[in-house]
Amino acid sequence: MRVVLFGYQKWGARLLADLLASRHEVVLCVSHPEESPEPAPVIFDESMGDLARQHDIPVVYREKAVDDELVAAITDAGAEIGVACNWRTWIAPKVFSAPSRGTVNTHDALLPKYAGFSPLNWALINGESQVGITAHWMDAHLDRGDIITQRTVPVTPTDTTEDLFHRTVPLFGPLTVDALDRVEFGPHEWLRQDPEHASFFHKRADPDNRIPWDRPAKDLVNLVRAQTGPYPNAWCLHEGRRLRVLEASVSAERAGGTHGRVFAREGTGVVVVAGPDAWRGHQHGLVLQRVRDEDDVEHVAGEYFRRMGDYLS
CATH class of the missing domain: 3.10.25.10 (Formyl transferase, C-terminal domain)
Structure with a gap:
């Protein structure tokens, strides 16, 4: 399928690399501006935009994905499906609905628990025995769309959030490719998130x-x-x-x-x-x-x- 990728930093770059190695075609990348007033920690520092340009993939930058110009760019690129990974701000419904099949978001938590922000940190604070990542359909409610597939990662008694970051980042690509295959070929059996088991967390300050x-x-x-x-x-x-x-x-x-x-x-x-x-x-x-x-x-x-x-x- 023809993919538009919304991504940022190492998460987005590693996912792009896996998509480039797959049978899917990335036709457009959307990223946050790389000149941030708050420099990112070194372990996050990897440019999805640079990798995209090396493969002649157009890149556009947005703080928020909300404008009609971006909708037009997605439509003109002929994107069949969107993929979002480590997108830090709002994606408007008209934007995530612009690809003909909609948009899949990958989130570093086992939804419906730990929707929102800093999920690995919050999960470790709460003493969870496992974390993971989820590929789900994007809808108007943040991290609440139907689940396509998940991966779990065990947490050891000595793990730090940095350990969990290094353990989950390599899974984003395989999980997303698996999700795209299911979207294209089935089975089209999505898991609706149970609000009784959901939790939503704010950004850490x-x-x-x-x-x-x-x-x-x-x-x-x-x-x-x-x-x-x-x-x-x-x-x-x-x-x-x-x-x-x-x-x-x-x-x-x-x-x-x-x-x-x-x-x-x-x-x-x-x-x-x-x-x-x-x-x-x-x-x-x-x-x-x-x-x-x-x-x-x-x-x-x-x-x-x-x-x-x-x-x-």
Whole structure:
């Protein structure tokens, strides 16, 4: 089939490469402008537009895919089907309906759960045992269209979001090619998303990464894991200065007292009181293993905290 691809960064580039190796023909690429005011982390930095031009595929750039000129370009290219991958903004119904068969979106979650933004981060924060990607029909509701096919990826106890990113990106191409084959040849049996099992998540922002010491230590470990690597780290305040937490674990023993109190050493780390009803002494604490200060210097936590008794907020 003749494909118009809406894509961006490494997700879009890798998907384009797989489409180029398939029997389908990419006739137009639509991408976001590559000069962003906020530089992308290095692991995301790959240009779909450059790859498209190397293969003489026309490329147009849009912040949002909403205009009549774009509809005309899709129609003039004779696109039979659209494919969207890591498209960060709105695609208007008149645009995703411009290809004669409609548009398939690939989303890095096992829909209907984790529709919306930062699905891998949120899934890891919530302690999910698996993540994945879904190819579904695009409709007027974000990430709510009928499911064509899915792939699952197991989550290990030590995985970070960066690990899950590297594990899911290679699946976008094969999943999409499989979805296109099903659209063209069948079986045309799509799975309607059950709203009773759906969840929708907002974009993550700086306040979302502040460590809530009244949560169980296991949850806080998941937050730290979800925000390592290229993502903005989990953080707290120590003596009024931001302290980023790079690695953490659950304490071997229960730690009772006031939330956020640094009160014991464990190995090369320090134990911080955490968890609901922590004053009753029934909760394990959070062991800070590695931290980074406001001067961007990384420390072993046991060396950074010279004394016990400090409070983190």
